[in-house]
Amino acid sequence: MSGFSGCPGSRMLEFQKEDTPEGAAEVRIASQLRQWPIQLHLVSPAAPYFQGADVLLAADCAAFAMGNFHNEHLKGKGLAIACPKLDEGQEAYVAKIRALFEEARINTLTVLIMQVPCCQGLVALATEALRGSSRKVPVRYVVASLQGEVLQEDWL
Amino acid sequence: MEQFLQSPIKELIGRFPALGTILEDYAIGCVPCSVGTCLLRDIVEIHNLSPGDEEELMGRIAAVVAPGQAVAVPRSGRDRAAGPGKVSYSPPMKMLVEEHRRILRFVALIPALTAGLDVESAEGRGRILDAVDFIRSYADRFHHAKEEDLLFACFDEGLEILKAMHEDHRRGRACVQGVLDALARRDAGGVARNLAEYGEILTEHIRKEDEILYPWMDRNLTTRQVGELYARFREVDETFLEAGERYEAFVRSLEGQYLDAVAEVGR
Numbered sequence: 408m409s410g411f412s413g414c415p416g417s418r419m420l421e422f423q424k425e426d427t428p429e430g431a432a433e434v435r436i437a438s439q440l441r442q443w444p445i446q447l448h449l450v451s452p453a454a455p456y457f458q459g460a461d462v463l464l465a466a467d468c469a470a471f472a473m474g475n476f477h478n479e480h481l482k483g484k485g486l487a488i489a490c491p492k493l494d495e496g497q498e499a500y501v502a503k504i505r506a507l508f509e510e511a512r513i514n515t516l517t518v519l520i521m522q523v524p525c526c527q528g529l530v531a532l533a534t535e536a537l538r539g540s541s542r543k544v545p546v547r548y549v550v551a552s553l554q555g556e557v558l559q560e561d562w563l
Numbered sequence: 564m565e566q567f568l569q570s571p572i573k574e575l576i577g578r579f580p581a582l583g584t585i586l587e588d589y590a591i592g593c594v595p596c597s598v599g600t601c602l603l604r605d606i607v608e609i610h611n612l613s614p615g616d617e618e619e620l621m622g623r624i625a626a627v628v629a630p631g632q633a634v635a636v637p638r639s640g641r642d643r644a645a646g647p648g649k650v651s652y653s654p655p656m657k658m659l660v661e662e663h664r665r666i667l668r669f670v671a672l673i674p675a676l677t678a679g680l681d682v683e684s685a686e687g688r689g690r691i692l693d694a695v696d697f698i699r700s701y702a703d704r705f706h707h708a709k710e711e712d713l714l715f716a717c718f719d720e721g722l723e724i725l726k727a728m729h730e731d732h733r734r735g736r737a738c739v740q741g742v743l744d745a746l747a748r749r750d751a752g753g754v755a756r757n758l759a760e761y762g763e764i765l766t767e768h769i770r771k772e773d774e775i776l777y778p779w780m781d782r783n784l785t786t787r788q789v790g791e792l793y794a795r796f797r798e799v800d801e802t803f804l805e806a807g808e809r810y811e812a813f814v815r816s817l818e819g820q821y822l823d824a825v826a827e828v829g830r
Contacts, residue, residue, distance in 0.1 A: 461786050483787070514790030545654040545793045547786065562653045562789075 416492060416523035422554055439477040440486065447489040448496065452506035459512055460485040464504070464533060465519040466526050473555035480519055480549070491528030504536035508544045518548045522558055526550075534563060564625060564632045571723065572606055573599025575628070585623050589616060595767070597734075598727040605724055607636045609779040653784065655792040656777045658800070659714070662706045663769045668814050669697055670762040675821035677755035682746060691746055691754055693813065698739050698761065701810040705803050707732050713795050714780070717788050724776060731768040735761055 442456045447464070450457070463484040470476040470488075487507075489500060507513050518533045520526035530548050537546055550559040567575060572593045576583045583594040591610055593599065601609075603624075607617060618635065625632050652660055676694060681687025711732070715725050738761035745753025784792070800807065 461790060514794070515786050517786060543654075543793075543797070545786075545789050547653075547789075561651050562657075 414523075414525065416521075416525045420553065436475075436477060439482040442485060445486050445488050447487040447500055447503060448494070450487050450503070452503060452511040454485075454511075457485045457507060457511035457513060459514055461515045461517070462487065462507060462511075462513045463517050463519060464489065464529065466490060466521050466529055468521050468526075469519045469551055472521060472551055472553060476555075480517070484517070485513070489529060489532075491532060492525040497528075497532060500532050501536045501539070504533055505540045508536065508540040509542050512542065513544060516544060516546045518546065520548065520550055522550055522552050530563075537563065564629045567624075567628045568604040568607075568636065569602055571600045572596075572603055575603060579627050581627050582624060585620070585627070589620050592770075596727070596771075597764075597767075598730050600727055600730075601723045604636055605722065609724060609775055611779065611782065650774065650778055651781075652777060653781050653789045653793075655714070655789060655796050656781055658793075658796050659706070659709065659777065660773055662701075662709075663773060665811065665814060666702050666706065666765060667769060668818065669694075669702075670765055672814075672817050672821050673758050673762040676817065677758050680751040680755055682749045682751045682754060688746060691742065694758070695739055695742055697810055697813055698735075700806065702765070703732070703736065703739075705799070705806070709796055709799055713792060713799075717784060717792070718780070724779075728768070728772070728776065731764055731771075735764050735768070738764065 442450075442454065444450055461484045463481055463486050465476075465480070465486065465488050467488050467490040469480075473480065487503075491497065494500070504516070507516065516533060518530050520529050533546055533548075537543065546563040548559075548561060548563065549557055552558050572582075572586075573596070576586075576594065576599070586593050586606075589610070589612060591606060593601070593606065607621065612620060621635055622633075673694075676690070680691070682691070711729070715728070718725060738757045741757035742754050742761070745751075745757060781789075
């Protein structure tokens with residue numbers, strides 16, 4: 408027994424990391440973000456960068472957990488971010504994702520979530536939007552560990 | 564050892580028959596394959612064994628073909644998506660696998676369809692022509708065209724595994740022509756033989772695609788390509804919608820007629 412009985416998504420953890428040695432070369436990683444805004448409430452399915460695009464719907468925490476988020480997950484994709492646990496107005500999220508399928512006619516949707524149970528809500532929102540959409544699109548989900556490793560990926 | 568990795572598997576099994584048994588131990592069924600032009604390197608890569616199993620397999624192969632030499636096939640990029648043993652298809656692949664299910668439902672009826680074949684009456688010949696129409700229109704023009712024109716085009720057409728799939732398609736078409744030629748001669752035995760051979764080719768061909776080829780393709784397609792394939796497959800489906808319903812009704816009506824007979828043959 409760990410002694411912790413609350414929500415796994417709020418459980419306090421500390422990851423021990425070694426600091427970068429003094430004088431070590433620091434590599435600057437270029438951002439792969441190609442749009443603004445990115446929050447799901449704020450993005451517009453009519454935006455040109457969503458038309459026919461491969462879109463990444465990422466949980467808010469994912470980019471912080473994954474060291475190579477930009478190159479491995481964001482590169483070449485349109486982006487929307489959301490938190491299925493804390494965000495309000497999630498019925499609007501379903502409508503907006505459906506609009507990405509139907510109006511922006513996106514090519515694919517990748518839902519990137521964290522391993523904590525509450526994050527599954529983002530996949531559920533995408534699933535509900537797909538079910539209600541008149542246009543079907545391949546939807547993939549990727550589950551990341553709290554330290555950014557890919558634990559699972561599959562198509563809905 | 565590199566030369567063996569680049570050799571067609573049938574040729575290798577011919578030179579070293581023990582390889583066939585070794586491959587079968589890892590559920591790699593190259594021995595009964597009638598084409599056998601796939602290279603050993605591609606076969607090992609395509610089957611996506613666990614790193615431990617692959618190392619063990621390569622060790623056993625090396626002990627037979629080049630004792631004392633170690634060998635490995637680079638694993639870079641091969642461990643993403645579904646792991647070994649788990650078959651999970653992308654949406655466009657799921658569509659093709661669903662089509663396979665319908666083709667296999669038809670193939671399962673071939674023994675009953677050809678038992679006591681009537682090639683003399685117009686009604687009997689019509690039944691065979693309906694079967695040929697299903698094969699040519701649904702299995703070949705609709706399904707195989709999706710594969711050949713759209714899916715295979717995402718890969719290097721020079722790959723031996725793709726040549727083997729094209730060869731299976733060609734052999735299937737030759738069997739169908741054989742059915743028509745035999746029917747024109749009123750040769751019931753020839754019709755039955757060619758249909759049975761078609762069933763055998765397609766059953767093995769579909770097994771290879773479902774279990775080996777499609778999972779490998781899924782591991783190598785980009786997300787972009789998956790989306791584009793899915794959209795193009797749906798376009799094909801939409802143009803074929805009415806015919807698709809007609810061929811589903813055809814298979815269902817055959818099942819209504821012959822399923823009891825198929826169960827009888829299975830007893």
